[in-house]
Amino acid sequence: MDDREYFELEDARLTSFELEFLTALRVLVDGQLRPYCVELDDDGLLVGLDIDAPDVALITVGLELTGNRLRGDRISIHDRTFPPTPTPDGFVLEGAPSDLAARGWELLDTYNRRPIVKHEWLHRRRVYASCYLFEDTGERLSDMYRGDWAPRRQEAELRAKGFVRGRGWIQTEGLGDPDRVILL
Known part of the structure; x- marks a missing residue:
């Protein structure tokens, strides 16, 4: 080649x-x-x-x-x-x-x-939110939030506190400590 x-x-x-x-x-x-x-x-x-x-x-x-x-x-x-x-x-x-x-x-x-970690938040044994970050800086690279799997009323609370960006995407910063941290 x-x-x-x-x-x-x-x-x-x-x-x-x-x-x-x-x-x-x-x-x-x-x-x-x-x-x-x-x-x-x-x-x-x-x-x-x-x-x-x-x-x-x-x-x-x-x-x-x-x-x-x-x-x-x-x-x-x-x-x-x-x-x-x-x-x-x-x-x-x-x-x-x-x-x-x-x-x-x-x-x-x-x-x-650069090491990347994935943070996951669980509700009823399902991952309803996740976030990929650079481990060394904590910079967030990608967020995912599923309101249909999240605890009841959590999405409304996050919206009220301003954890929404762009097209209404919920940001995981407002979720507190993750339930699971995975080093990729």
């Missing part, structure tokens, strides 16, 4: 700089994780790595190579855009293909190795 095939770019036209970057990145990855090309256009290429739990997409980390400039950070799972303000792990730098690949690998490896 060559570098183009490995990153799912079989028929893509790459610049020599892009090809050197992908070759150096593949050597560093060495089968430990599987980034893929999200997009390739005239402006450059975007390589992504999905960090998932069973049946749940949690985050995607992206490396955007434009000329000799590499931007790395978490990107939106939905539209593959970078955050307006870089996260603490994000970066933008210029350099040689091998140097950019090394810094890109560091970011991918950091997220790939």
